[in-house]
Amino acid sequence: MLEDEFQARKQREPRATLRRFADDLGLSASMLCHVLKGRKRLSTEAAMRVAASLPWSAEKRAAFLLSARAAGGNAVLEDAPSRRYARTATPVDLSNEVFEAVSQWQHPVLLECLRLPGTLHGTSDLAQLIGVSKSVAREALERLCTLGLVVKEGTQWRRNVGSHVRVASAPSGAVREFHKSMLNKAWESLDTVESARRDITGVVVATSPARIEEAKKRIAAFRSELMAHLEEGEPTCLYHLAVQLFPLTEEPRDKAL
Numbered sequence: 611m612l613e614d615e616f617q618a619r620k621q622r623e624p625r626a627t628l629r630r631f632a633d634d635l636g637l638s639a640s641m642l643c644h645v646l647k648g649r650k651r652l653s654t655e656a657a658m659r660v661a662a663s664l665p666w667s668a669e670k671r672a673a674f675l676l677s678a679r680a681a682g683g684n685a686v687l688e689d690a691p692s693r694r695y696a697r698t699a700t701p702v703d704l705s706n707e708v709f710e711a712v713s714q715w716q717h718p719v720l721l722e723c724l725r726l727p728g729t730l731h732g733t734s735d736l737a738q739l740i741g742v743s744k745s746v747a748r749e750a751l752e753r754l755c756t757l758g759l760v761v762k763e764g765t766q767w768r769r770n771v772g773s774h775v776r777v778a779s780a781p782s783g784a785v786r787e788f789h790k791s792m793l794n795k796a797w798e799s800l801d802t803v804e805s806a807r808r809d810i811t812g813v814v815v816a817t818s819p820a821r822i823e824e825a826k827k828r829i830a831a832f833r834s835e836l837m838a839h840l841e842e843g844e845p846t847c848l849y850h851l852a853v854q855l856f857p858l859t860e861e862p863r864d865k866a867l
Contacts, residue, residue, distance in 0.1 A: 611674055613646050615664060635660045652678050658756045668757045675756065713784035715791040716742055716750045719848060721759060724769035726845055731766045792850055812854070819861055829853050 612635075619626045632642040636659045644650035652660065657678035661671040719740050724731055729739065737747035751767055754760045761770045799808055817825075836851065 611670070611677070612642070612660070616646075635663050658752055662756050671756055675753065713788045714750070715788065715795065716740060716746065717754060718788075720747065720750055721754060721769060722848055724760060724767060726847070728846075731768065733765075733767070736767065789852075792852060795850070796852060814858065819857075822855070825855060829855065 616626075616628065616631050619631060628642060629639040632639040635642065637645075637656065641650065645652060657675055661674050664671075666674070720736055723729065723736055723739055729735070733748050733751060734744050736751070737744045740747070751760060751762075755762060755767075759770055761768050796810060800810060833851065833853065840849070840851075
């Protein structure tokens with residue numbers, strides 16, 4: 611991806627040099643040369659700095675960070691244009707590539723924490739708020755920043771998307787891992803959160819597979835209606851709503867067979 615970017619620059623600017631390209635990326639010329647030849651890998655921090663310095667889309671930046679992470683690297687921050695938060699705004703769709711880069715539970719939780727008024731939004735404050743180490747919070751916030759979802763103003767972080775985010779395309783391994791992590795947190799809450807502050811209930815029902823599609827539509831409608839209710843007033847804390855509907859038995863085979 612960096613080689614393609616350099617070749618595109620040379621097409622636009624015939625006098626472009628590898629040293630000038632390295633300077634723009636925040637790398638030494640020798641390091642960039644090693645990376646392009648496949649002899650060295652970028653750390654996460656270096657890859658984030660490189661991604662933020664290039665005019666790439668969020669999807670391309672996410673793919674670049676994922677490639678650095680997959681290569682065993684650890685993959686700066688970018689001030690994306692400011693947009694006011696509007697509660698009625700259409701949810702922001704994330705591609706699978708972008709979502710995979712921020713699919714660990716702390717990413718969407720930190721993003722939503724930035725909507726809480728009266729809350730300090732420094733790295734340490736946010737880490738304490740969601741119960742993770744400062745280094746974990748910092749890495750998650752920097753990744754969100756590189757993808758243009760948050761910006762840093764001095765020592766404070768600010769949300770940079772208008773509404774809730776969701777995955778635009780079909781479910782993937784990253785989506786499954788996210789749901790697993792949130793179900794694990796629900797499991798933990800059974801022991802750590804008093805019943806007055808949670809509602810974890812379930813029902814077993816005999817039904818026909820033919821009725822499931824309509825049931826899923828009703829769940830989606832209920833979820834939207836309940837979110838609208840919960841968002842009224844001034845938010846002071848975060849909750850996670852999960853509704854599970856899954857089979858407990860195999861589908862019956864055709865008796866004729």
